[in-house]
Amino acid sequence: MxxxxxxxxxxxxxxxxxxxxxxxxxxxxxxxxxxxxxxxxxxxxxxxxxxxxxxxxxxxxxxxxxxxxxxxxxxxxxxxxxxxxxxxxxxxxxxxxxxxxxxxxxxxxxxxDVSFNYTKAREIPSFVPPAELAPGEYRMQQEDVGRSQEFRKCIECFLCQDTCHVVRDHEENKAAFAGPRFLMRIAELDMHPLDAAPDSGIDRKATAQDEHGLGYCNITKCCTEVCPEHIKITDNALIPLKERAADRKYDPLVWLGNKIRRRGE
Missing domain, CATH: 3.10.20.30 (Beta-grasp domain)
Structure with a gap:
């Protein structure tokens, strides 16, 4: 034309x-x-x-x-x-x-029908407030605020979920994979210095790996490329979460520390 x-x-x-x-x-x-x-x-x-x-x-x-x-x-x-x-x-x-x-x-x-995303959102335990602090007493360093504030810009357009080939090309993966938007949510909570999830028996790094399919992500950065809010999903959320999960599971010093801690209980 x-x-x-x-x-x-x-x-x-x-x-x-x-x-x-x-x-x-x-x-x-x-x-x-x-x-x-x-x-x-x-x-x-x-x-x-x-x-x-x-x-x-x-x-x-x-x-x-x-x-x-x-x-x-x-x-x-x-x-x-x-x-x-x-x-x-x-x-x-x-x-x-x-x-x-x-x-x-x-x-x-x-x-x-994007209800898949709402199902995944409900599977992630929410922020656990510290028991020793009352509302209004929370204090955080600005550096800690800035680390996860970027993720709060998410408008839940689900474009990152759509472009992720793990769910886009393999319908069978949906049951075991939360997708980049919700792995980013887990990373945000795991980075939060006041999140008391470990005290309540929630290991966010372990659940990311074992229940939400973190291992399926092969960091192609396609989710980052389509984000309209320009959130660096891969570099600032998924890769750090993978590193934390790997440290928790494979680092020999962490393993030894856990052994000693359990022995002393």
């Missing part, structure tokens, strides 16, 4: 889209030609498509500001937020393909 000189001057042009239409039983890509205005994002075009040609197109969205994580999809095969993907990053003659997140079951059109 060529772009006329008049379209180039006005900033308005016609773009070719292929959008996946269907449900959990069957579906296919449908072709549309949609008007695009200067400064718009992909979600704007999807809304115009709903308003002009496909009123029954199902799409999940909320804030349109890159903060709710609702409008996750795959655009030209890459997991992205539709509201944060500007049309200007594509050539005007390019065909833009929008499909639902591949790692999760399709509900209809671009809407997927």
């Amino acid at each position: 060529s772009v006329s000189q008049e379209e180039q001057r006005s900033g308005v042009y016609q773009a070719h889209f292929r959008v996946w239409r269907g449900d959990e039983h069957a579906g296919d890509l449908a072709d549309y030609t949609v008007e695009v205005h200067e400064g718009e994002v992909v979600l704007d075009i999807v809304h115009r498509l709903q308003a002009t040609q496909a009123p029954d197109l199902a799409v999940r969205w909320n804030c349109k500001a890159g903060k709710c994580g609702s409008c996750s999809a795959e655009i030209n095969g890459r997991p992205r937020l539709m509201c944060m993907t500007r049309m200007s990053v594509f050539d005007r003659t390019e065909t833009i393909t929008i499909t639902p997140m591949r790692a999760f079951p399709v509900v209809r059109d671009l809407v997927t």
Whole structure:
């Protein structure tokens, strides 16, 4: 599709889209030609498509500001937020393909069932407050705050879960693998200096390895690459968690210390 000189001057042009239409039983890509205005994002075009040609197109969205994580999809095969993907990053003659997140079951059109993620979230024990401190008495060094504060930026768009090949390409792994978003949550809690989980019998490093599939992660950094909040999931959460789990399990000094401690009990 060529772009006329008049379209180039006005900033308005016609773009070719292929959008996946269907449900959990069957579906296919449908072709549309949609008007695009200067400064718009992909979600704007999807809304115009709903308003002009496909009123029954199902799409999940909320804030349109890159903060709710609702409008996750795959655009030209890459997991992205539709509201944060500007049309200007594509050539005007390019065909833009929008499909639902591949790692999760399709509900209809671009809407997927992401309940897998909520199931995994419930499996992770929450923060355990220290017994000797009352609310309002918690004190932390700024360095400790900064270490895990980055992970709090997560908007739970689940793009990292979608792109992780452990769940994307192997459905059978889902039962034993929490995925990068929730391994990052375990790392955040394990790094928290006030988390009293060990005192309550919870070994976060051991459960990450034995119950949440930390060993499945081979640190390809694909989760980091698609994160819209630019969280360094691999470098700052997953690798440190792997190192802590390995130290706990294989470090001879840690093993000897545990032996001595158990003998003295």
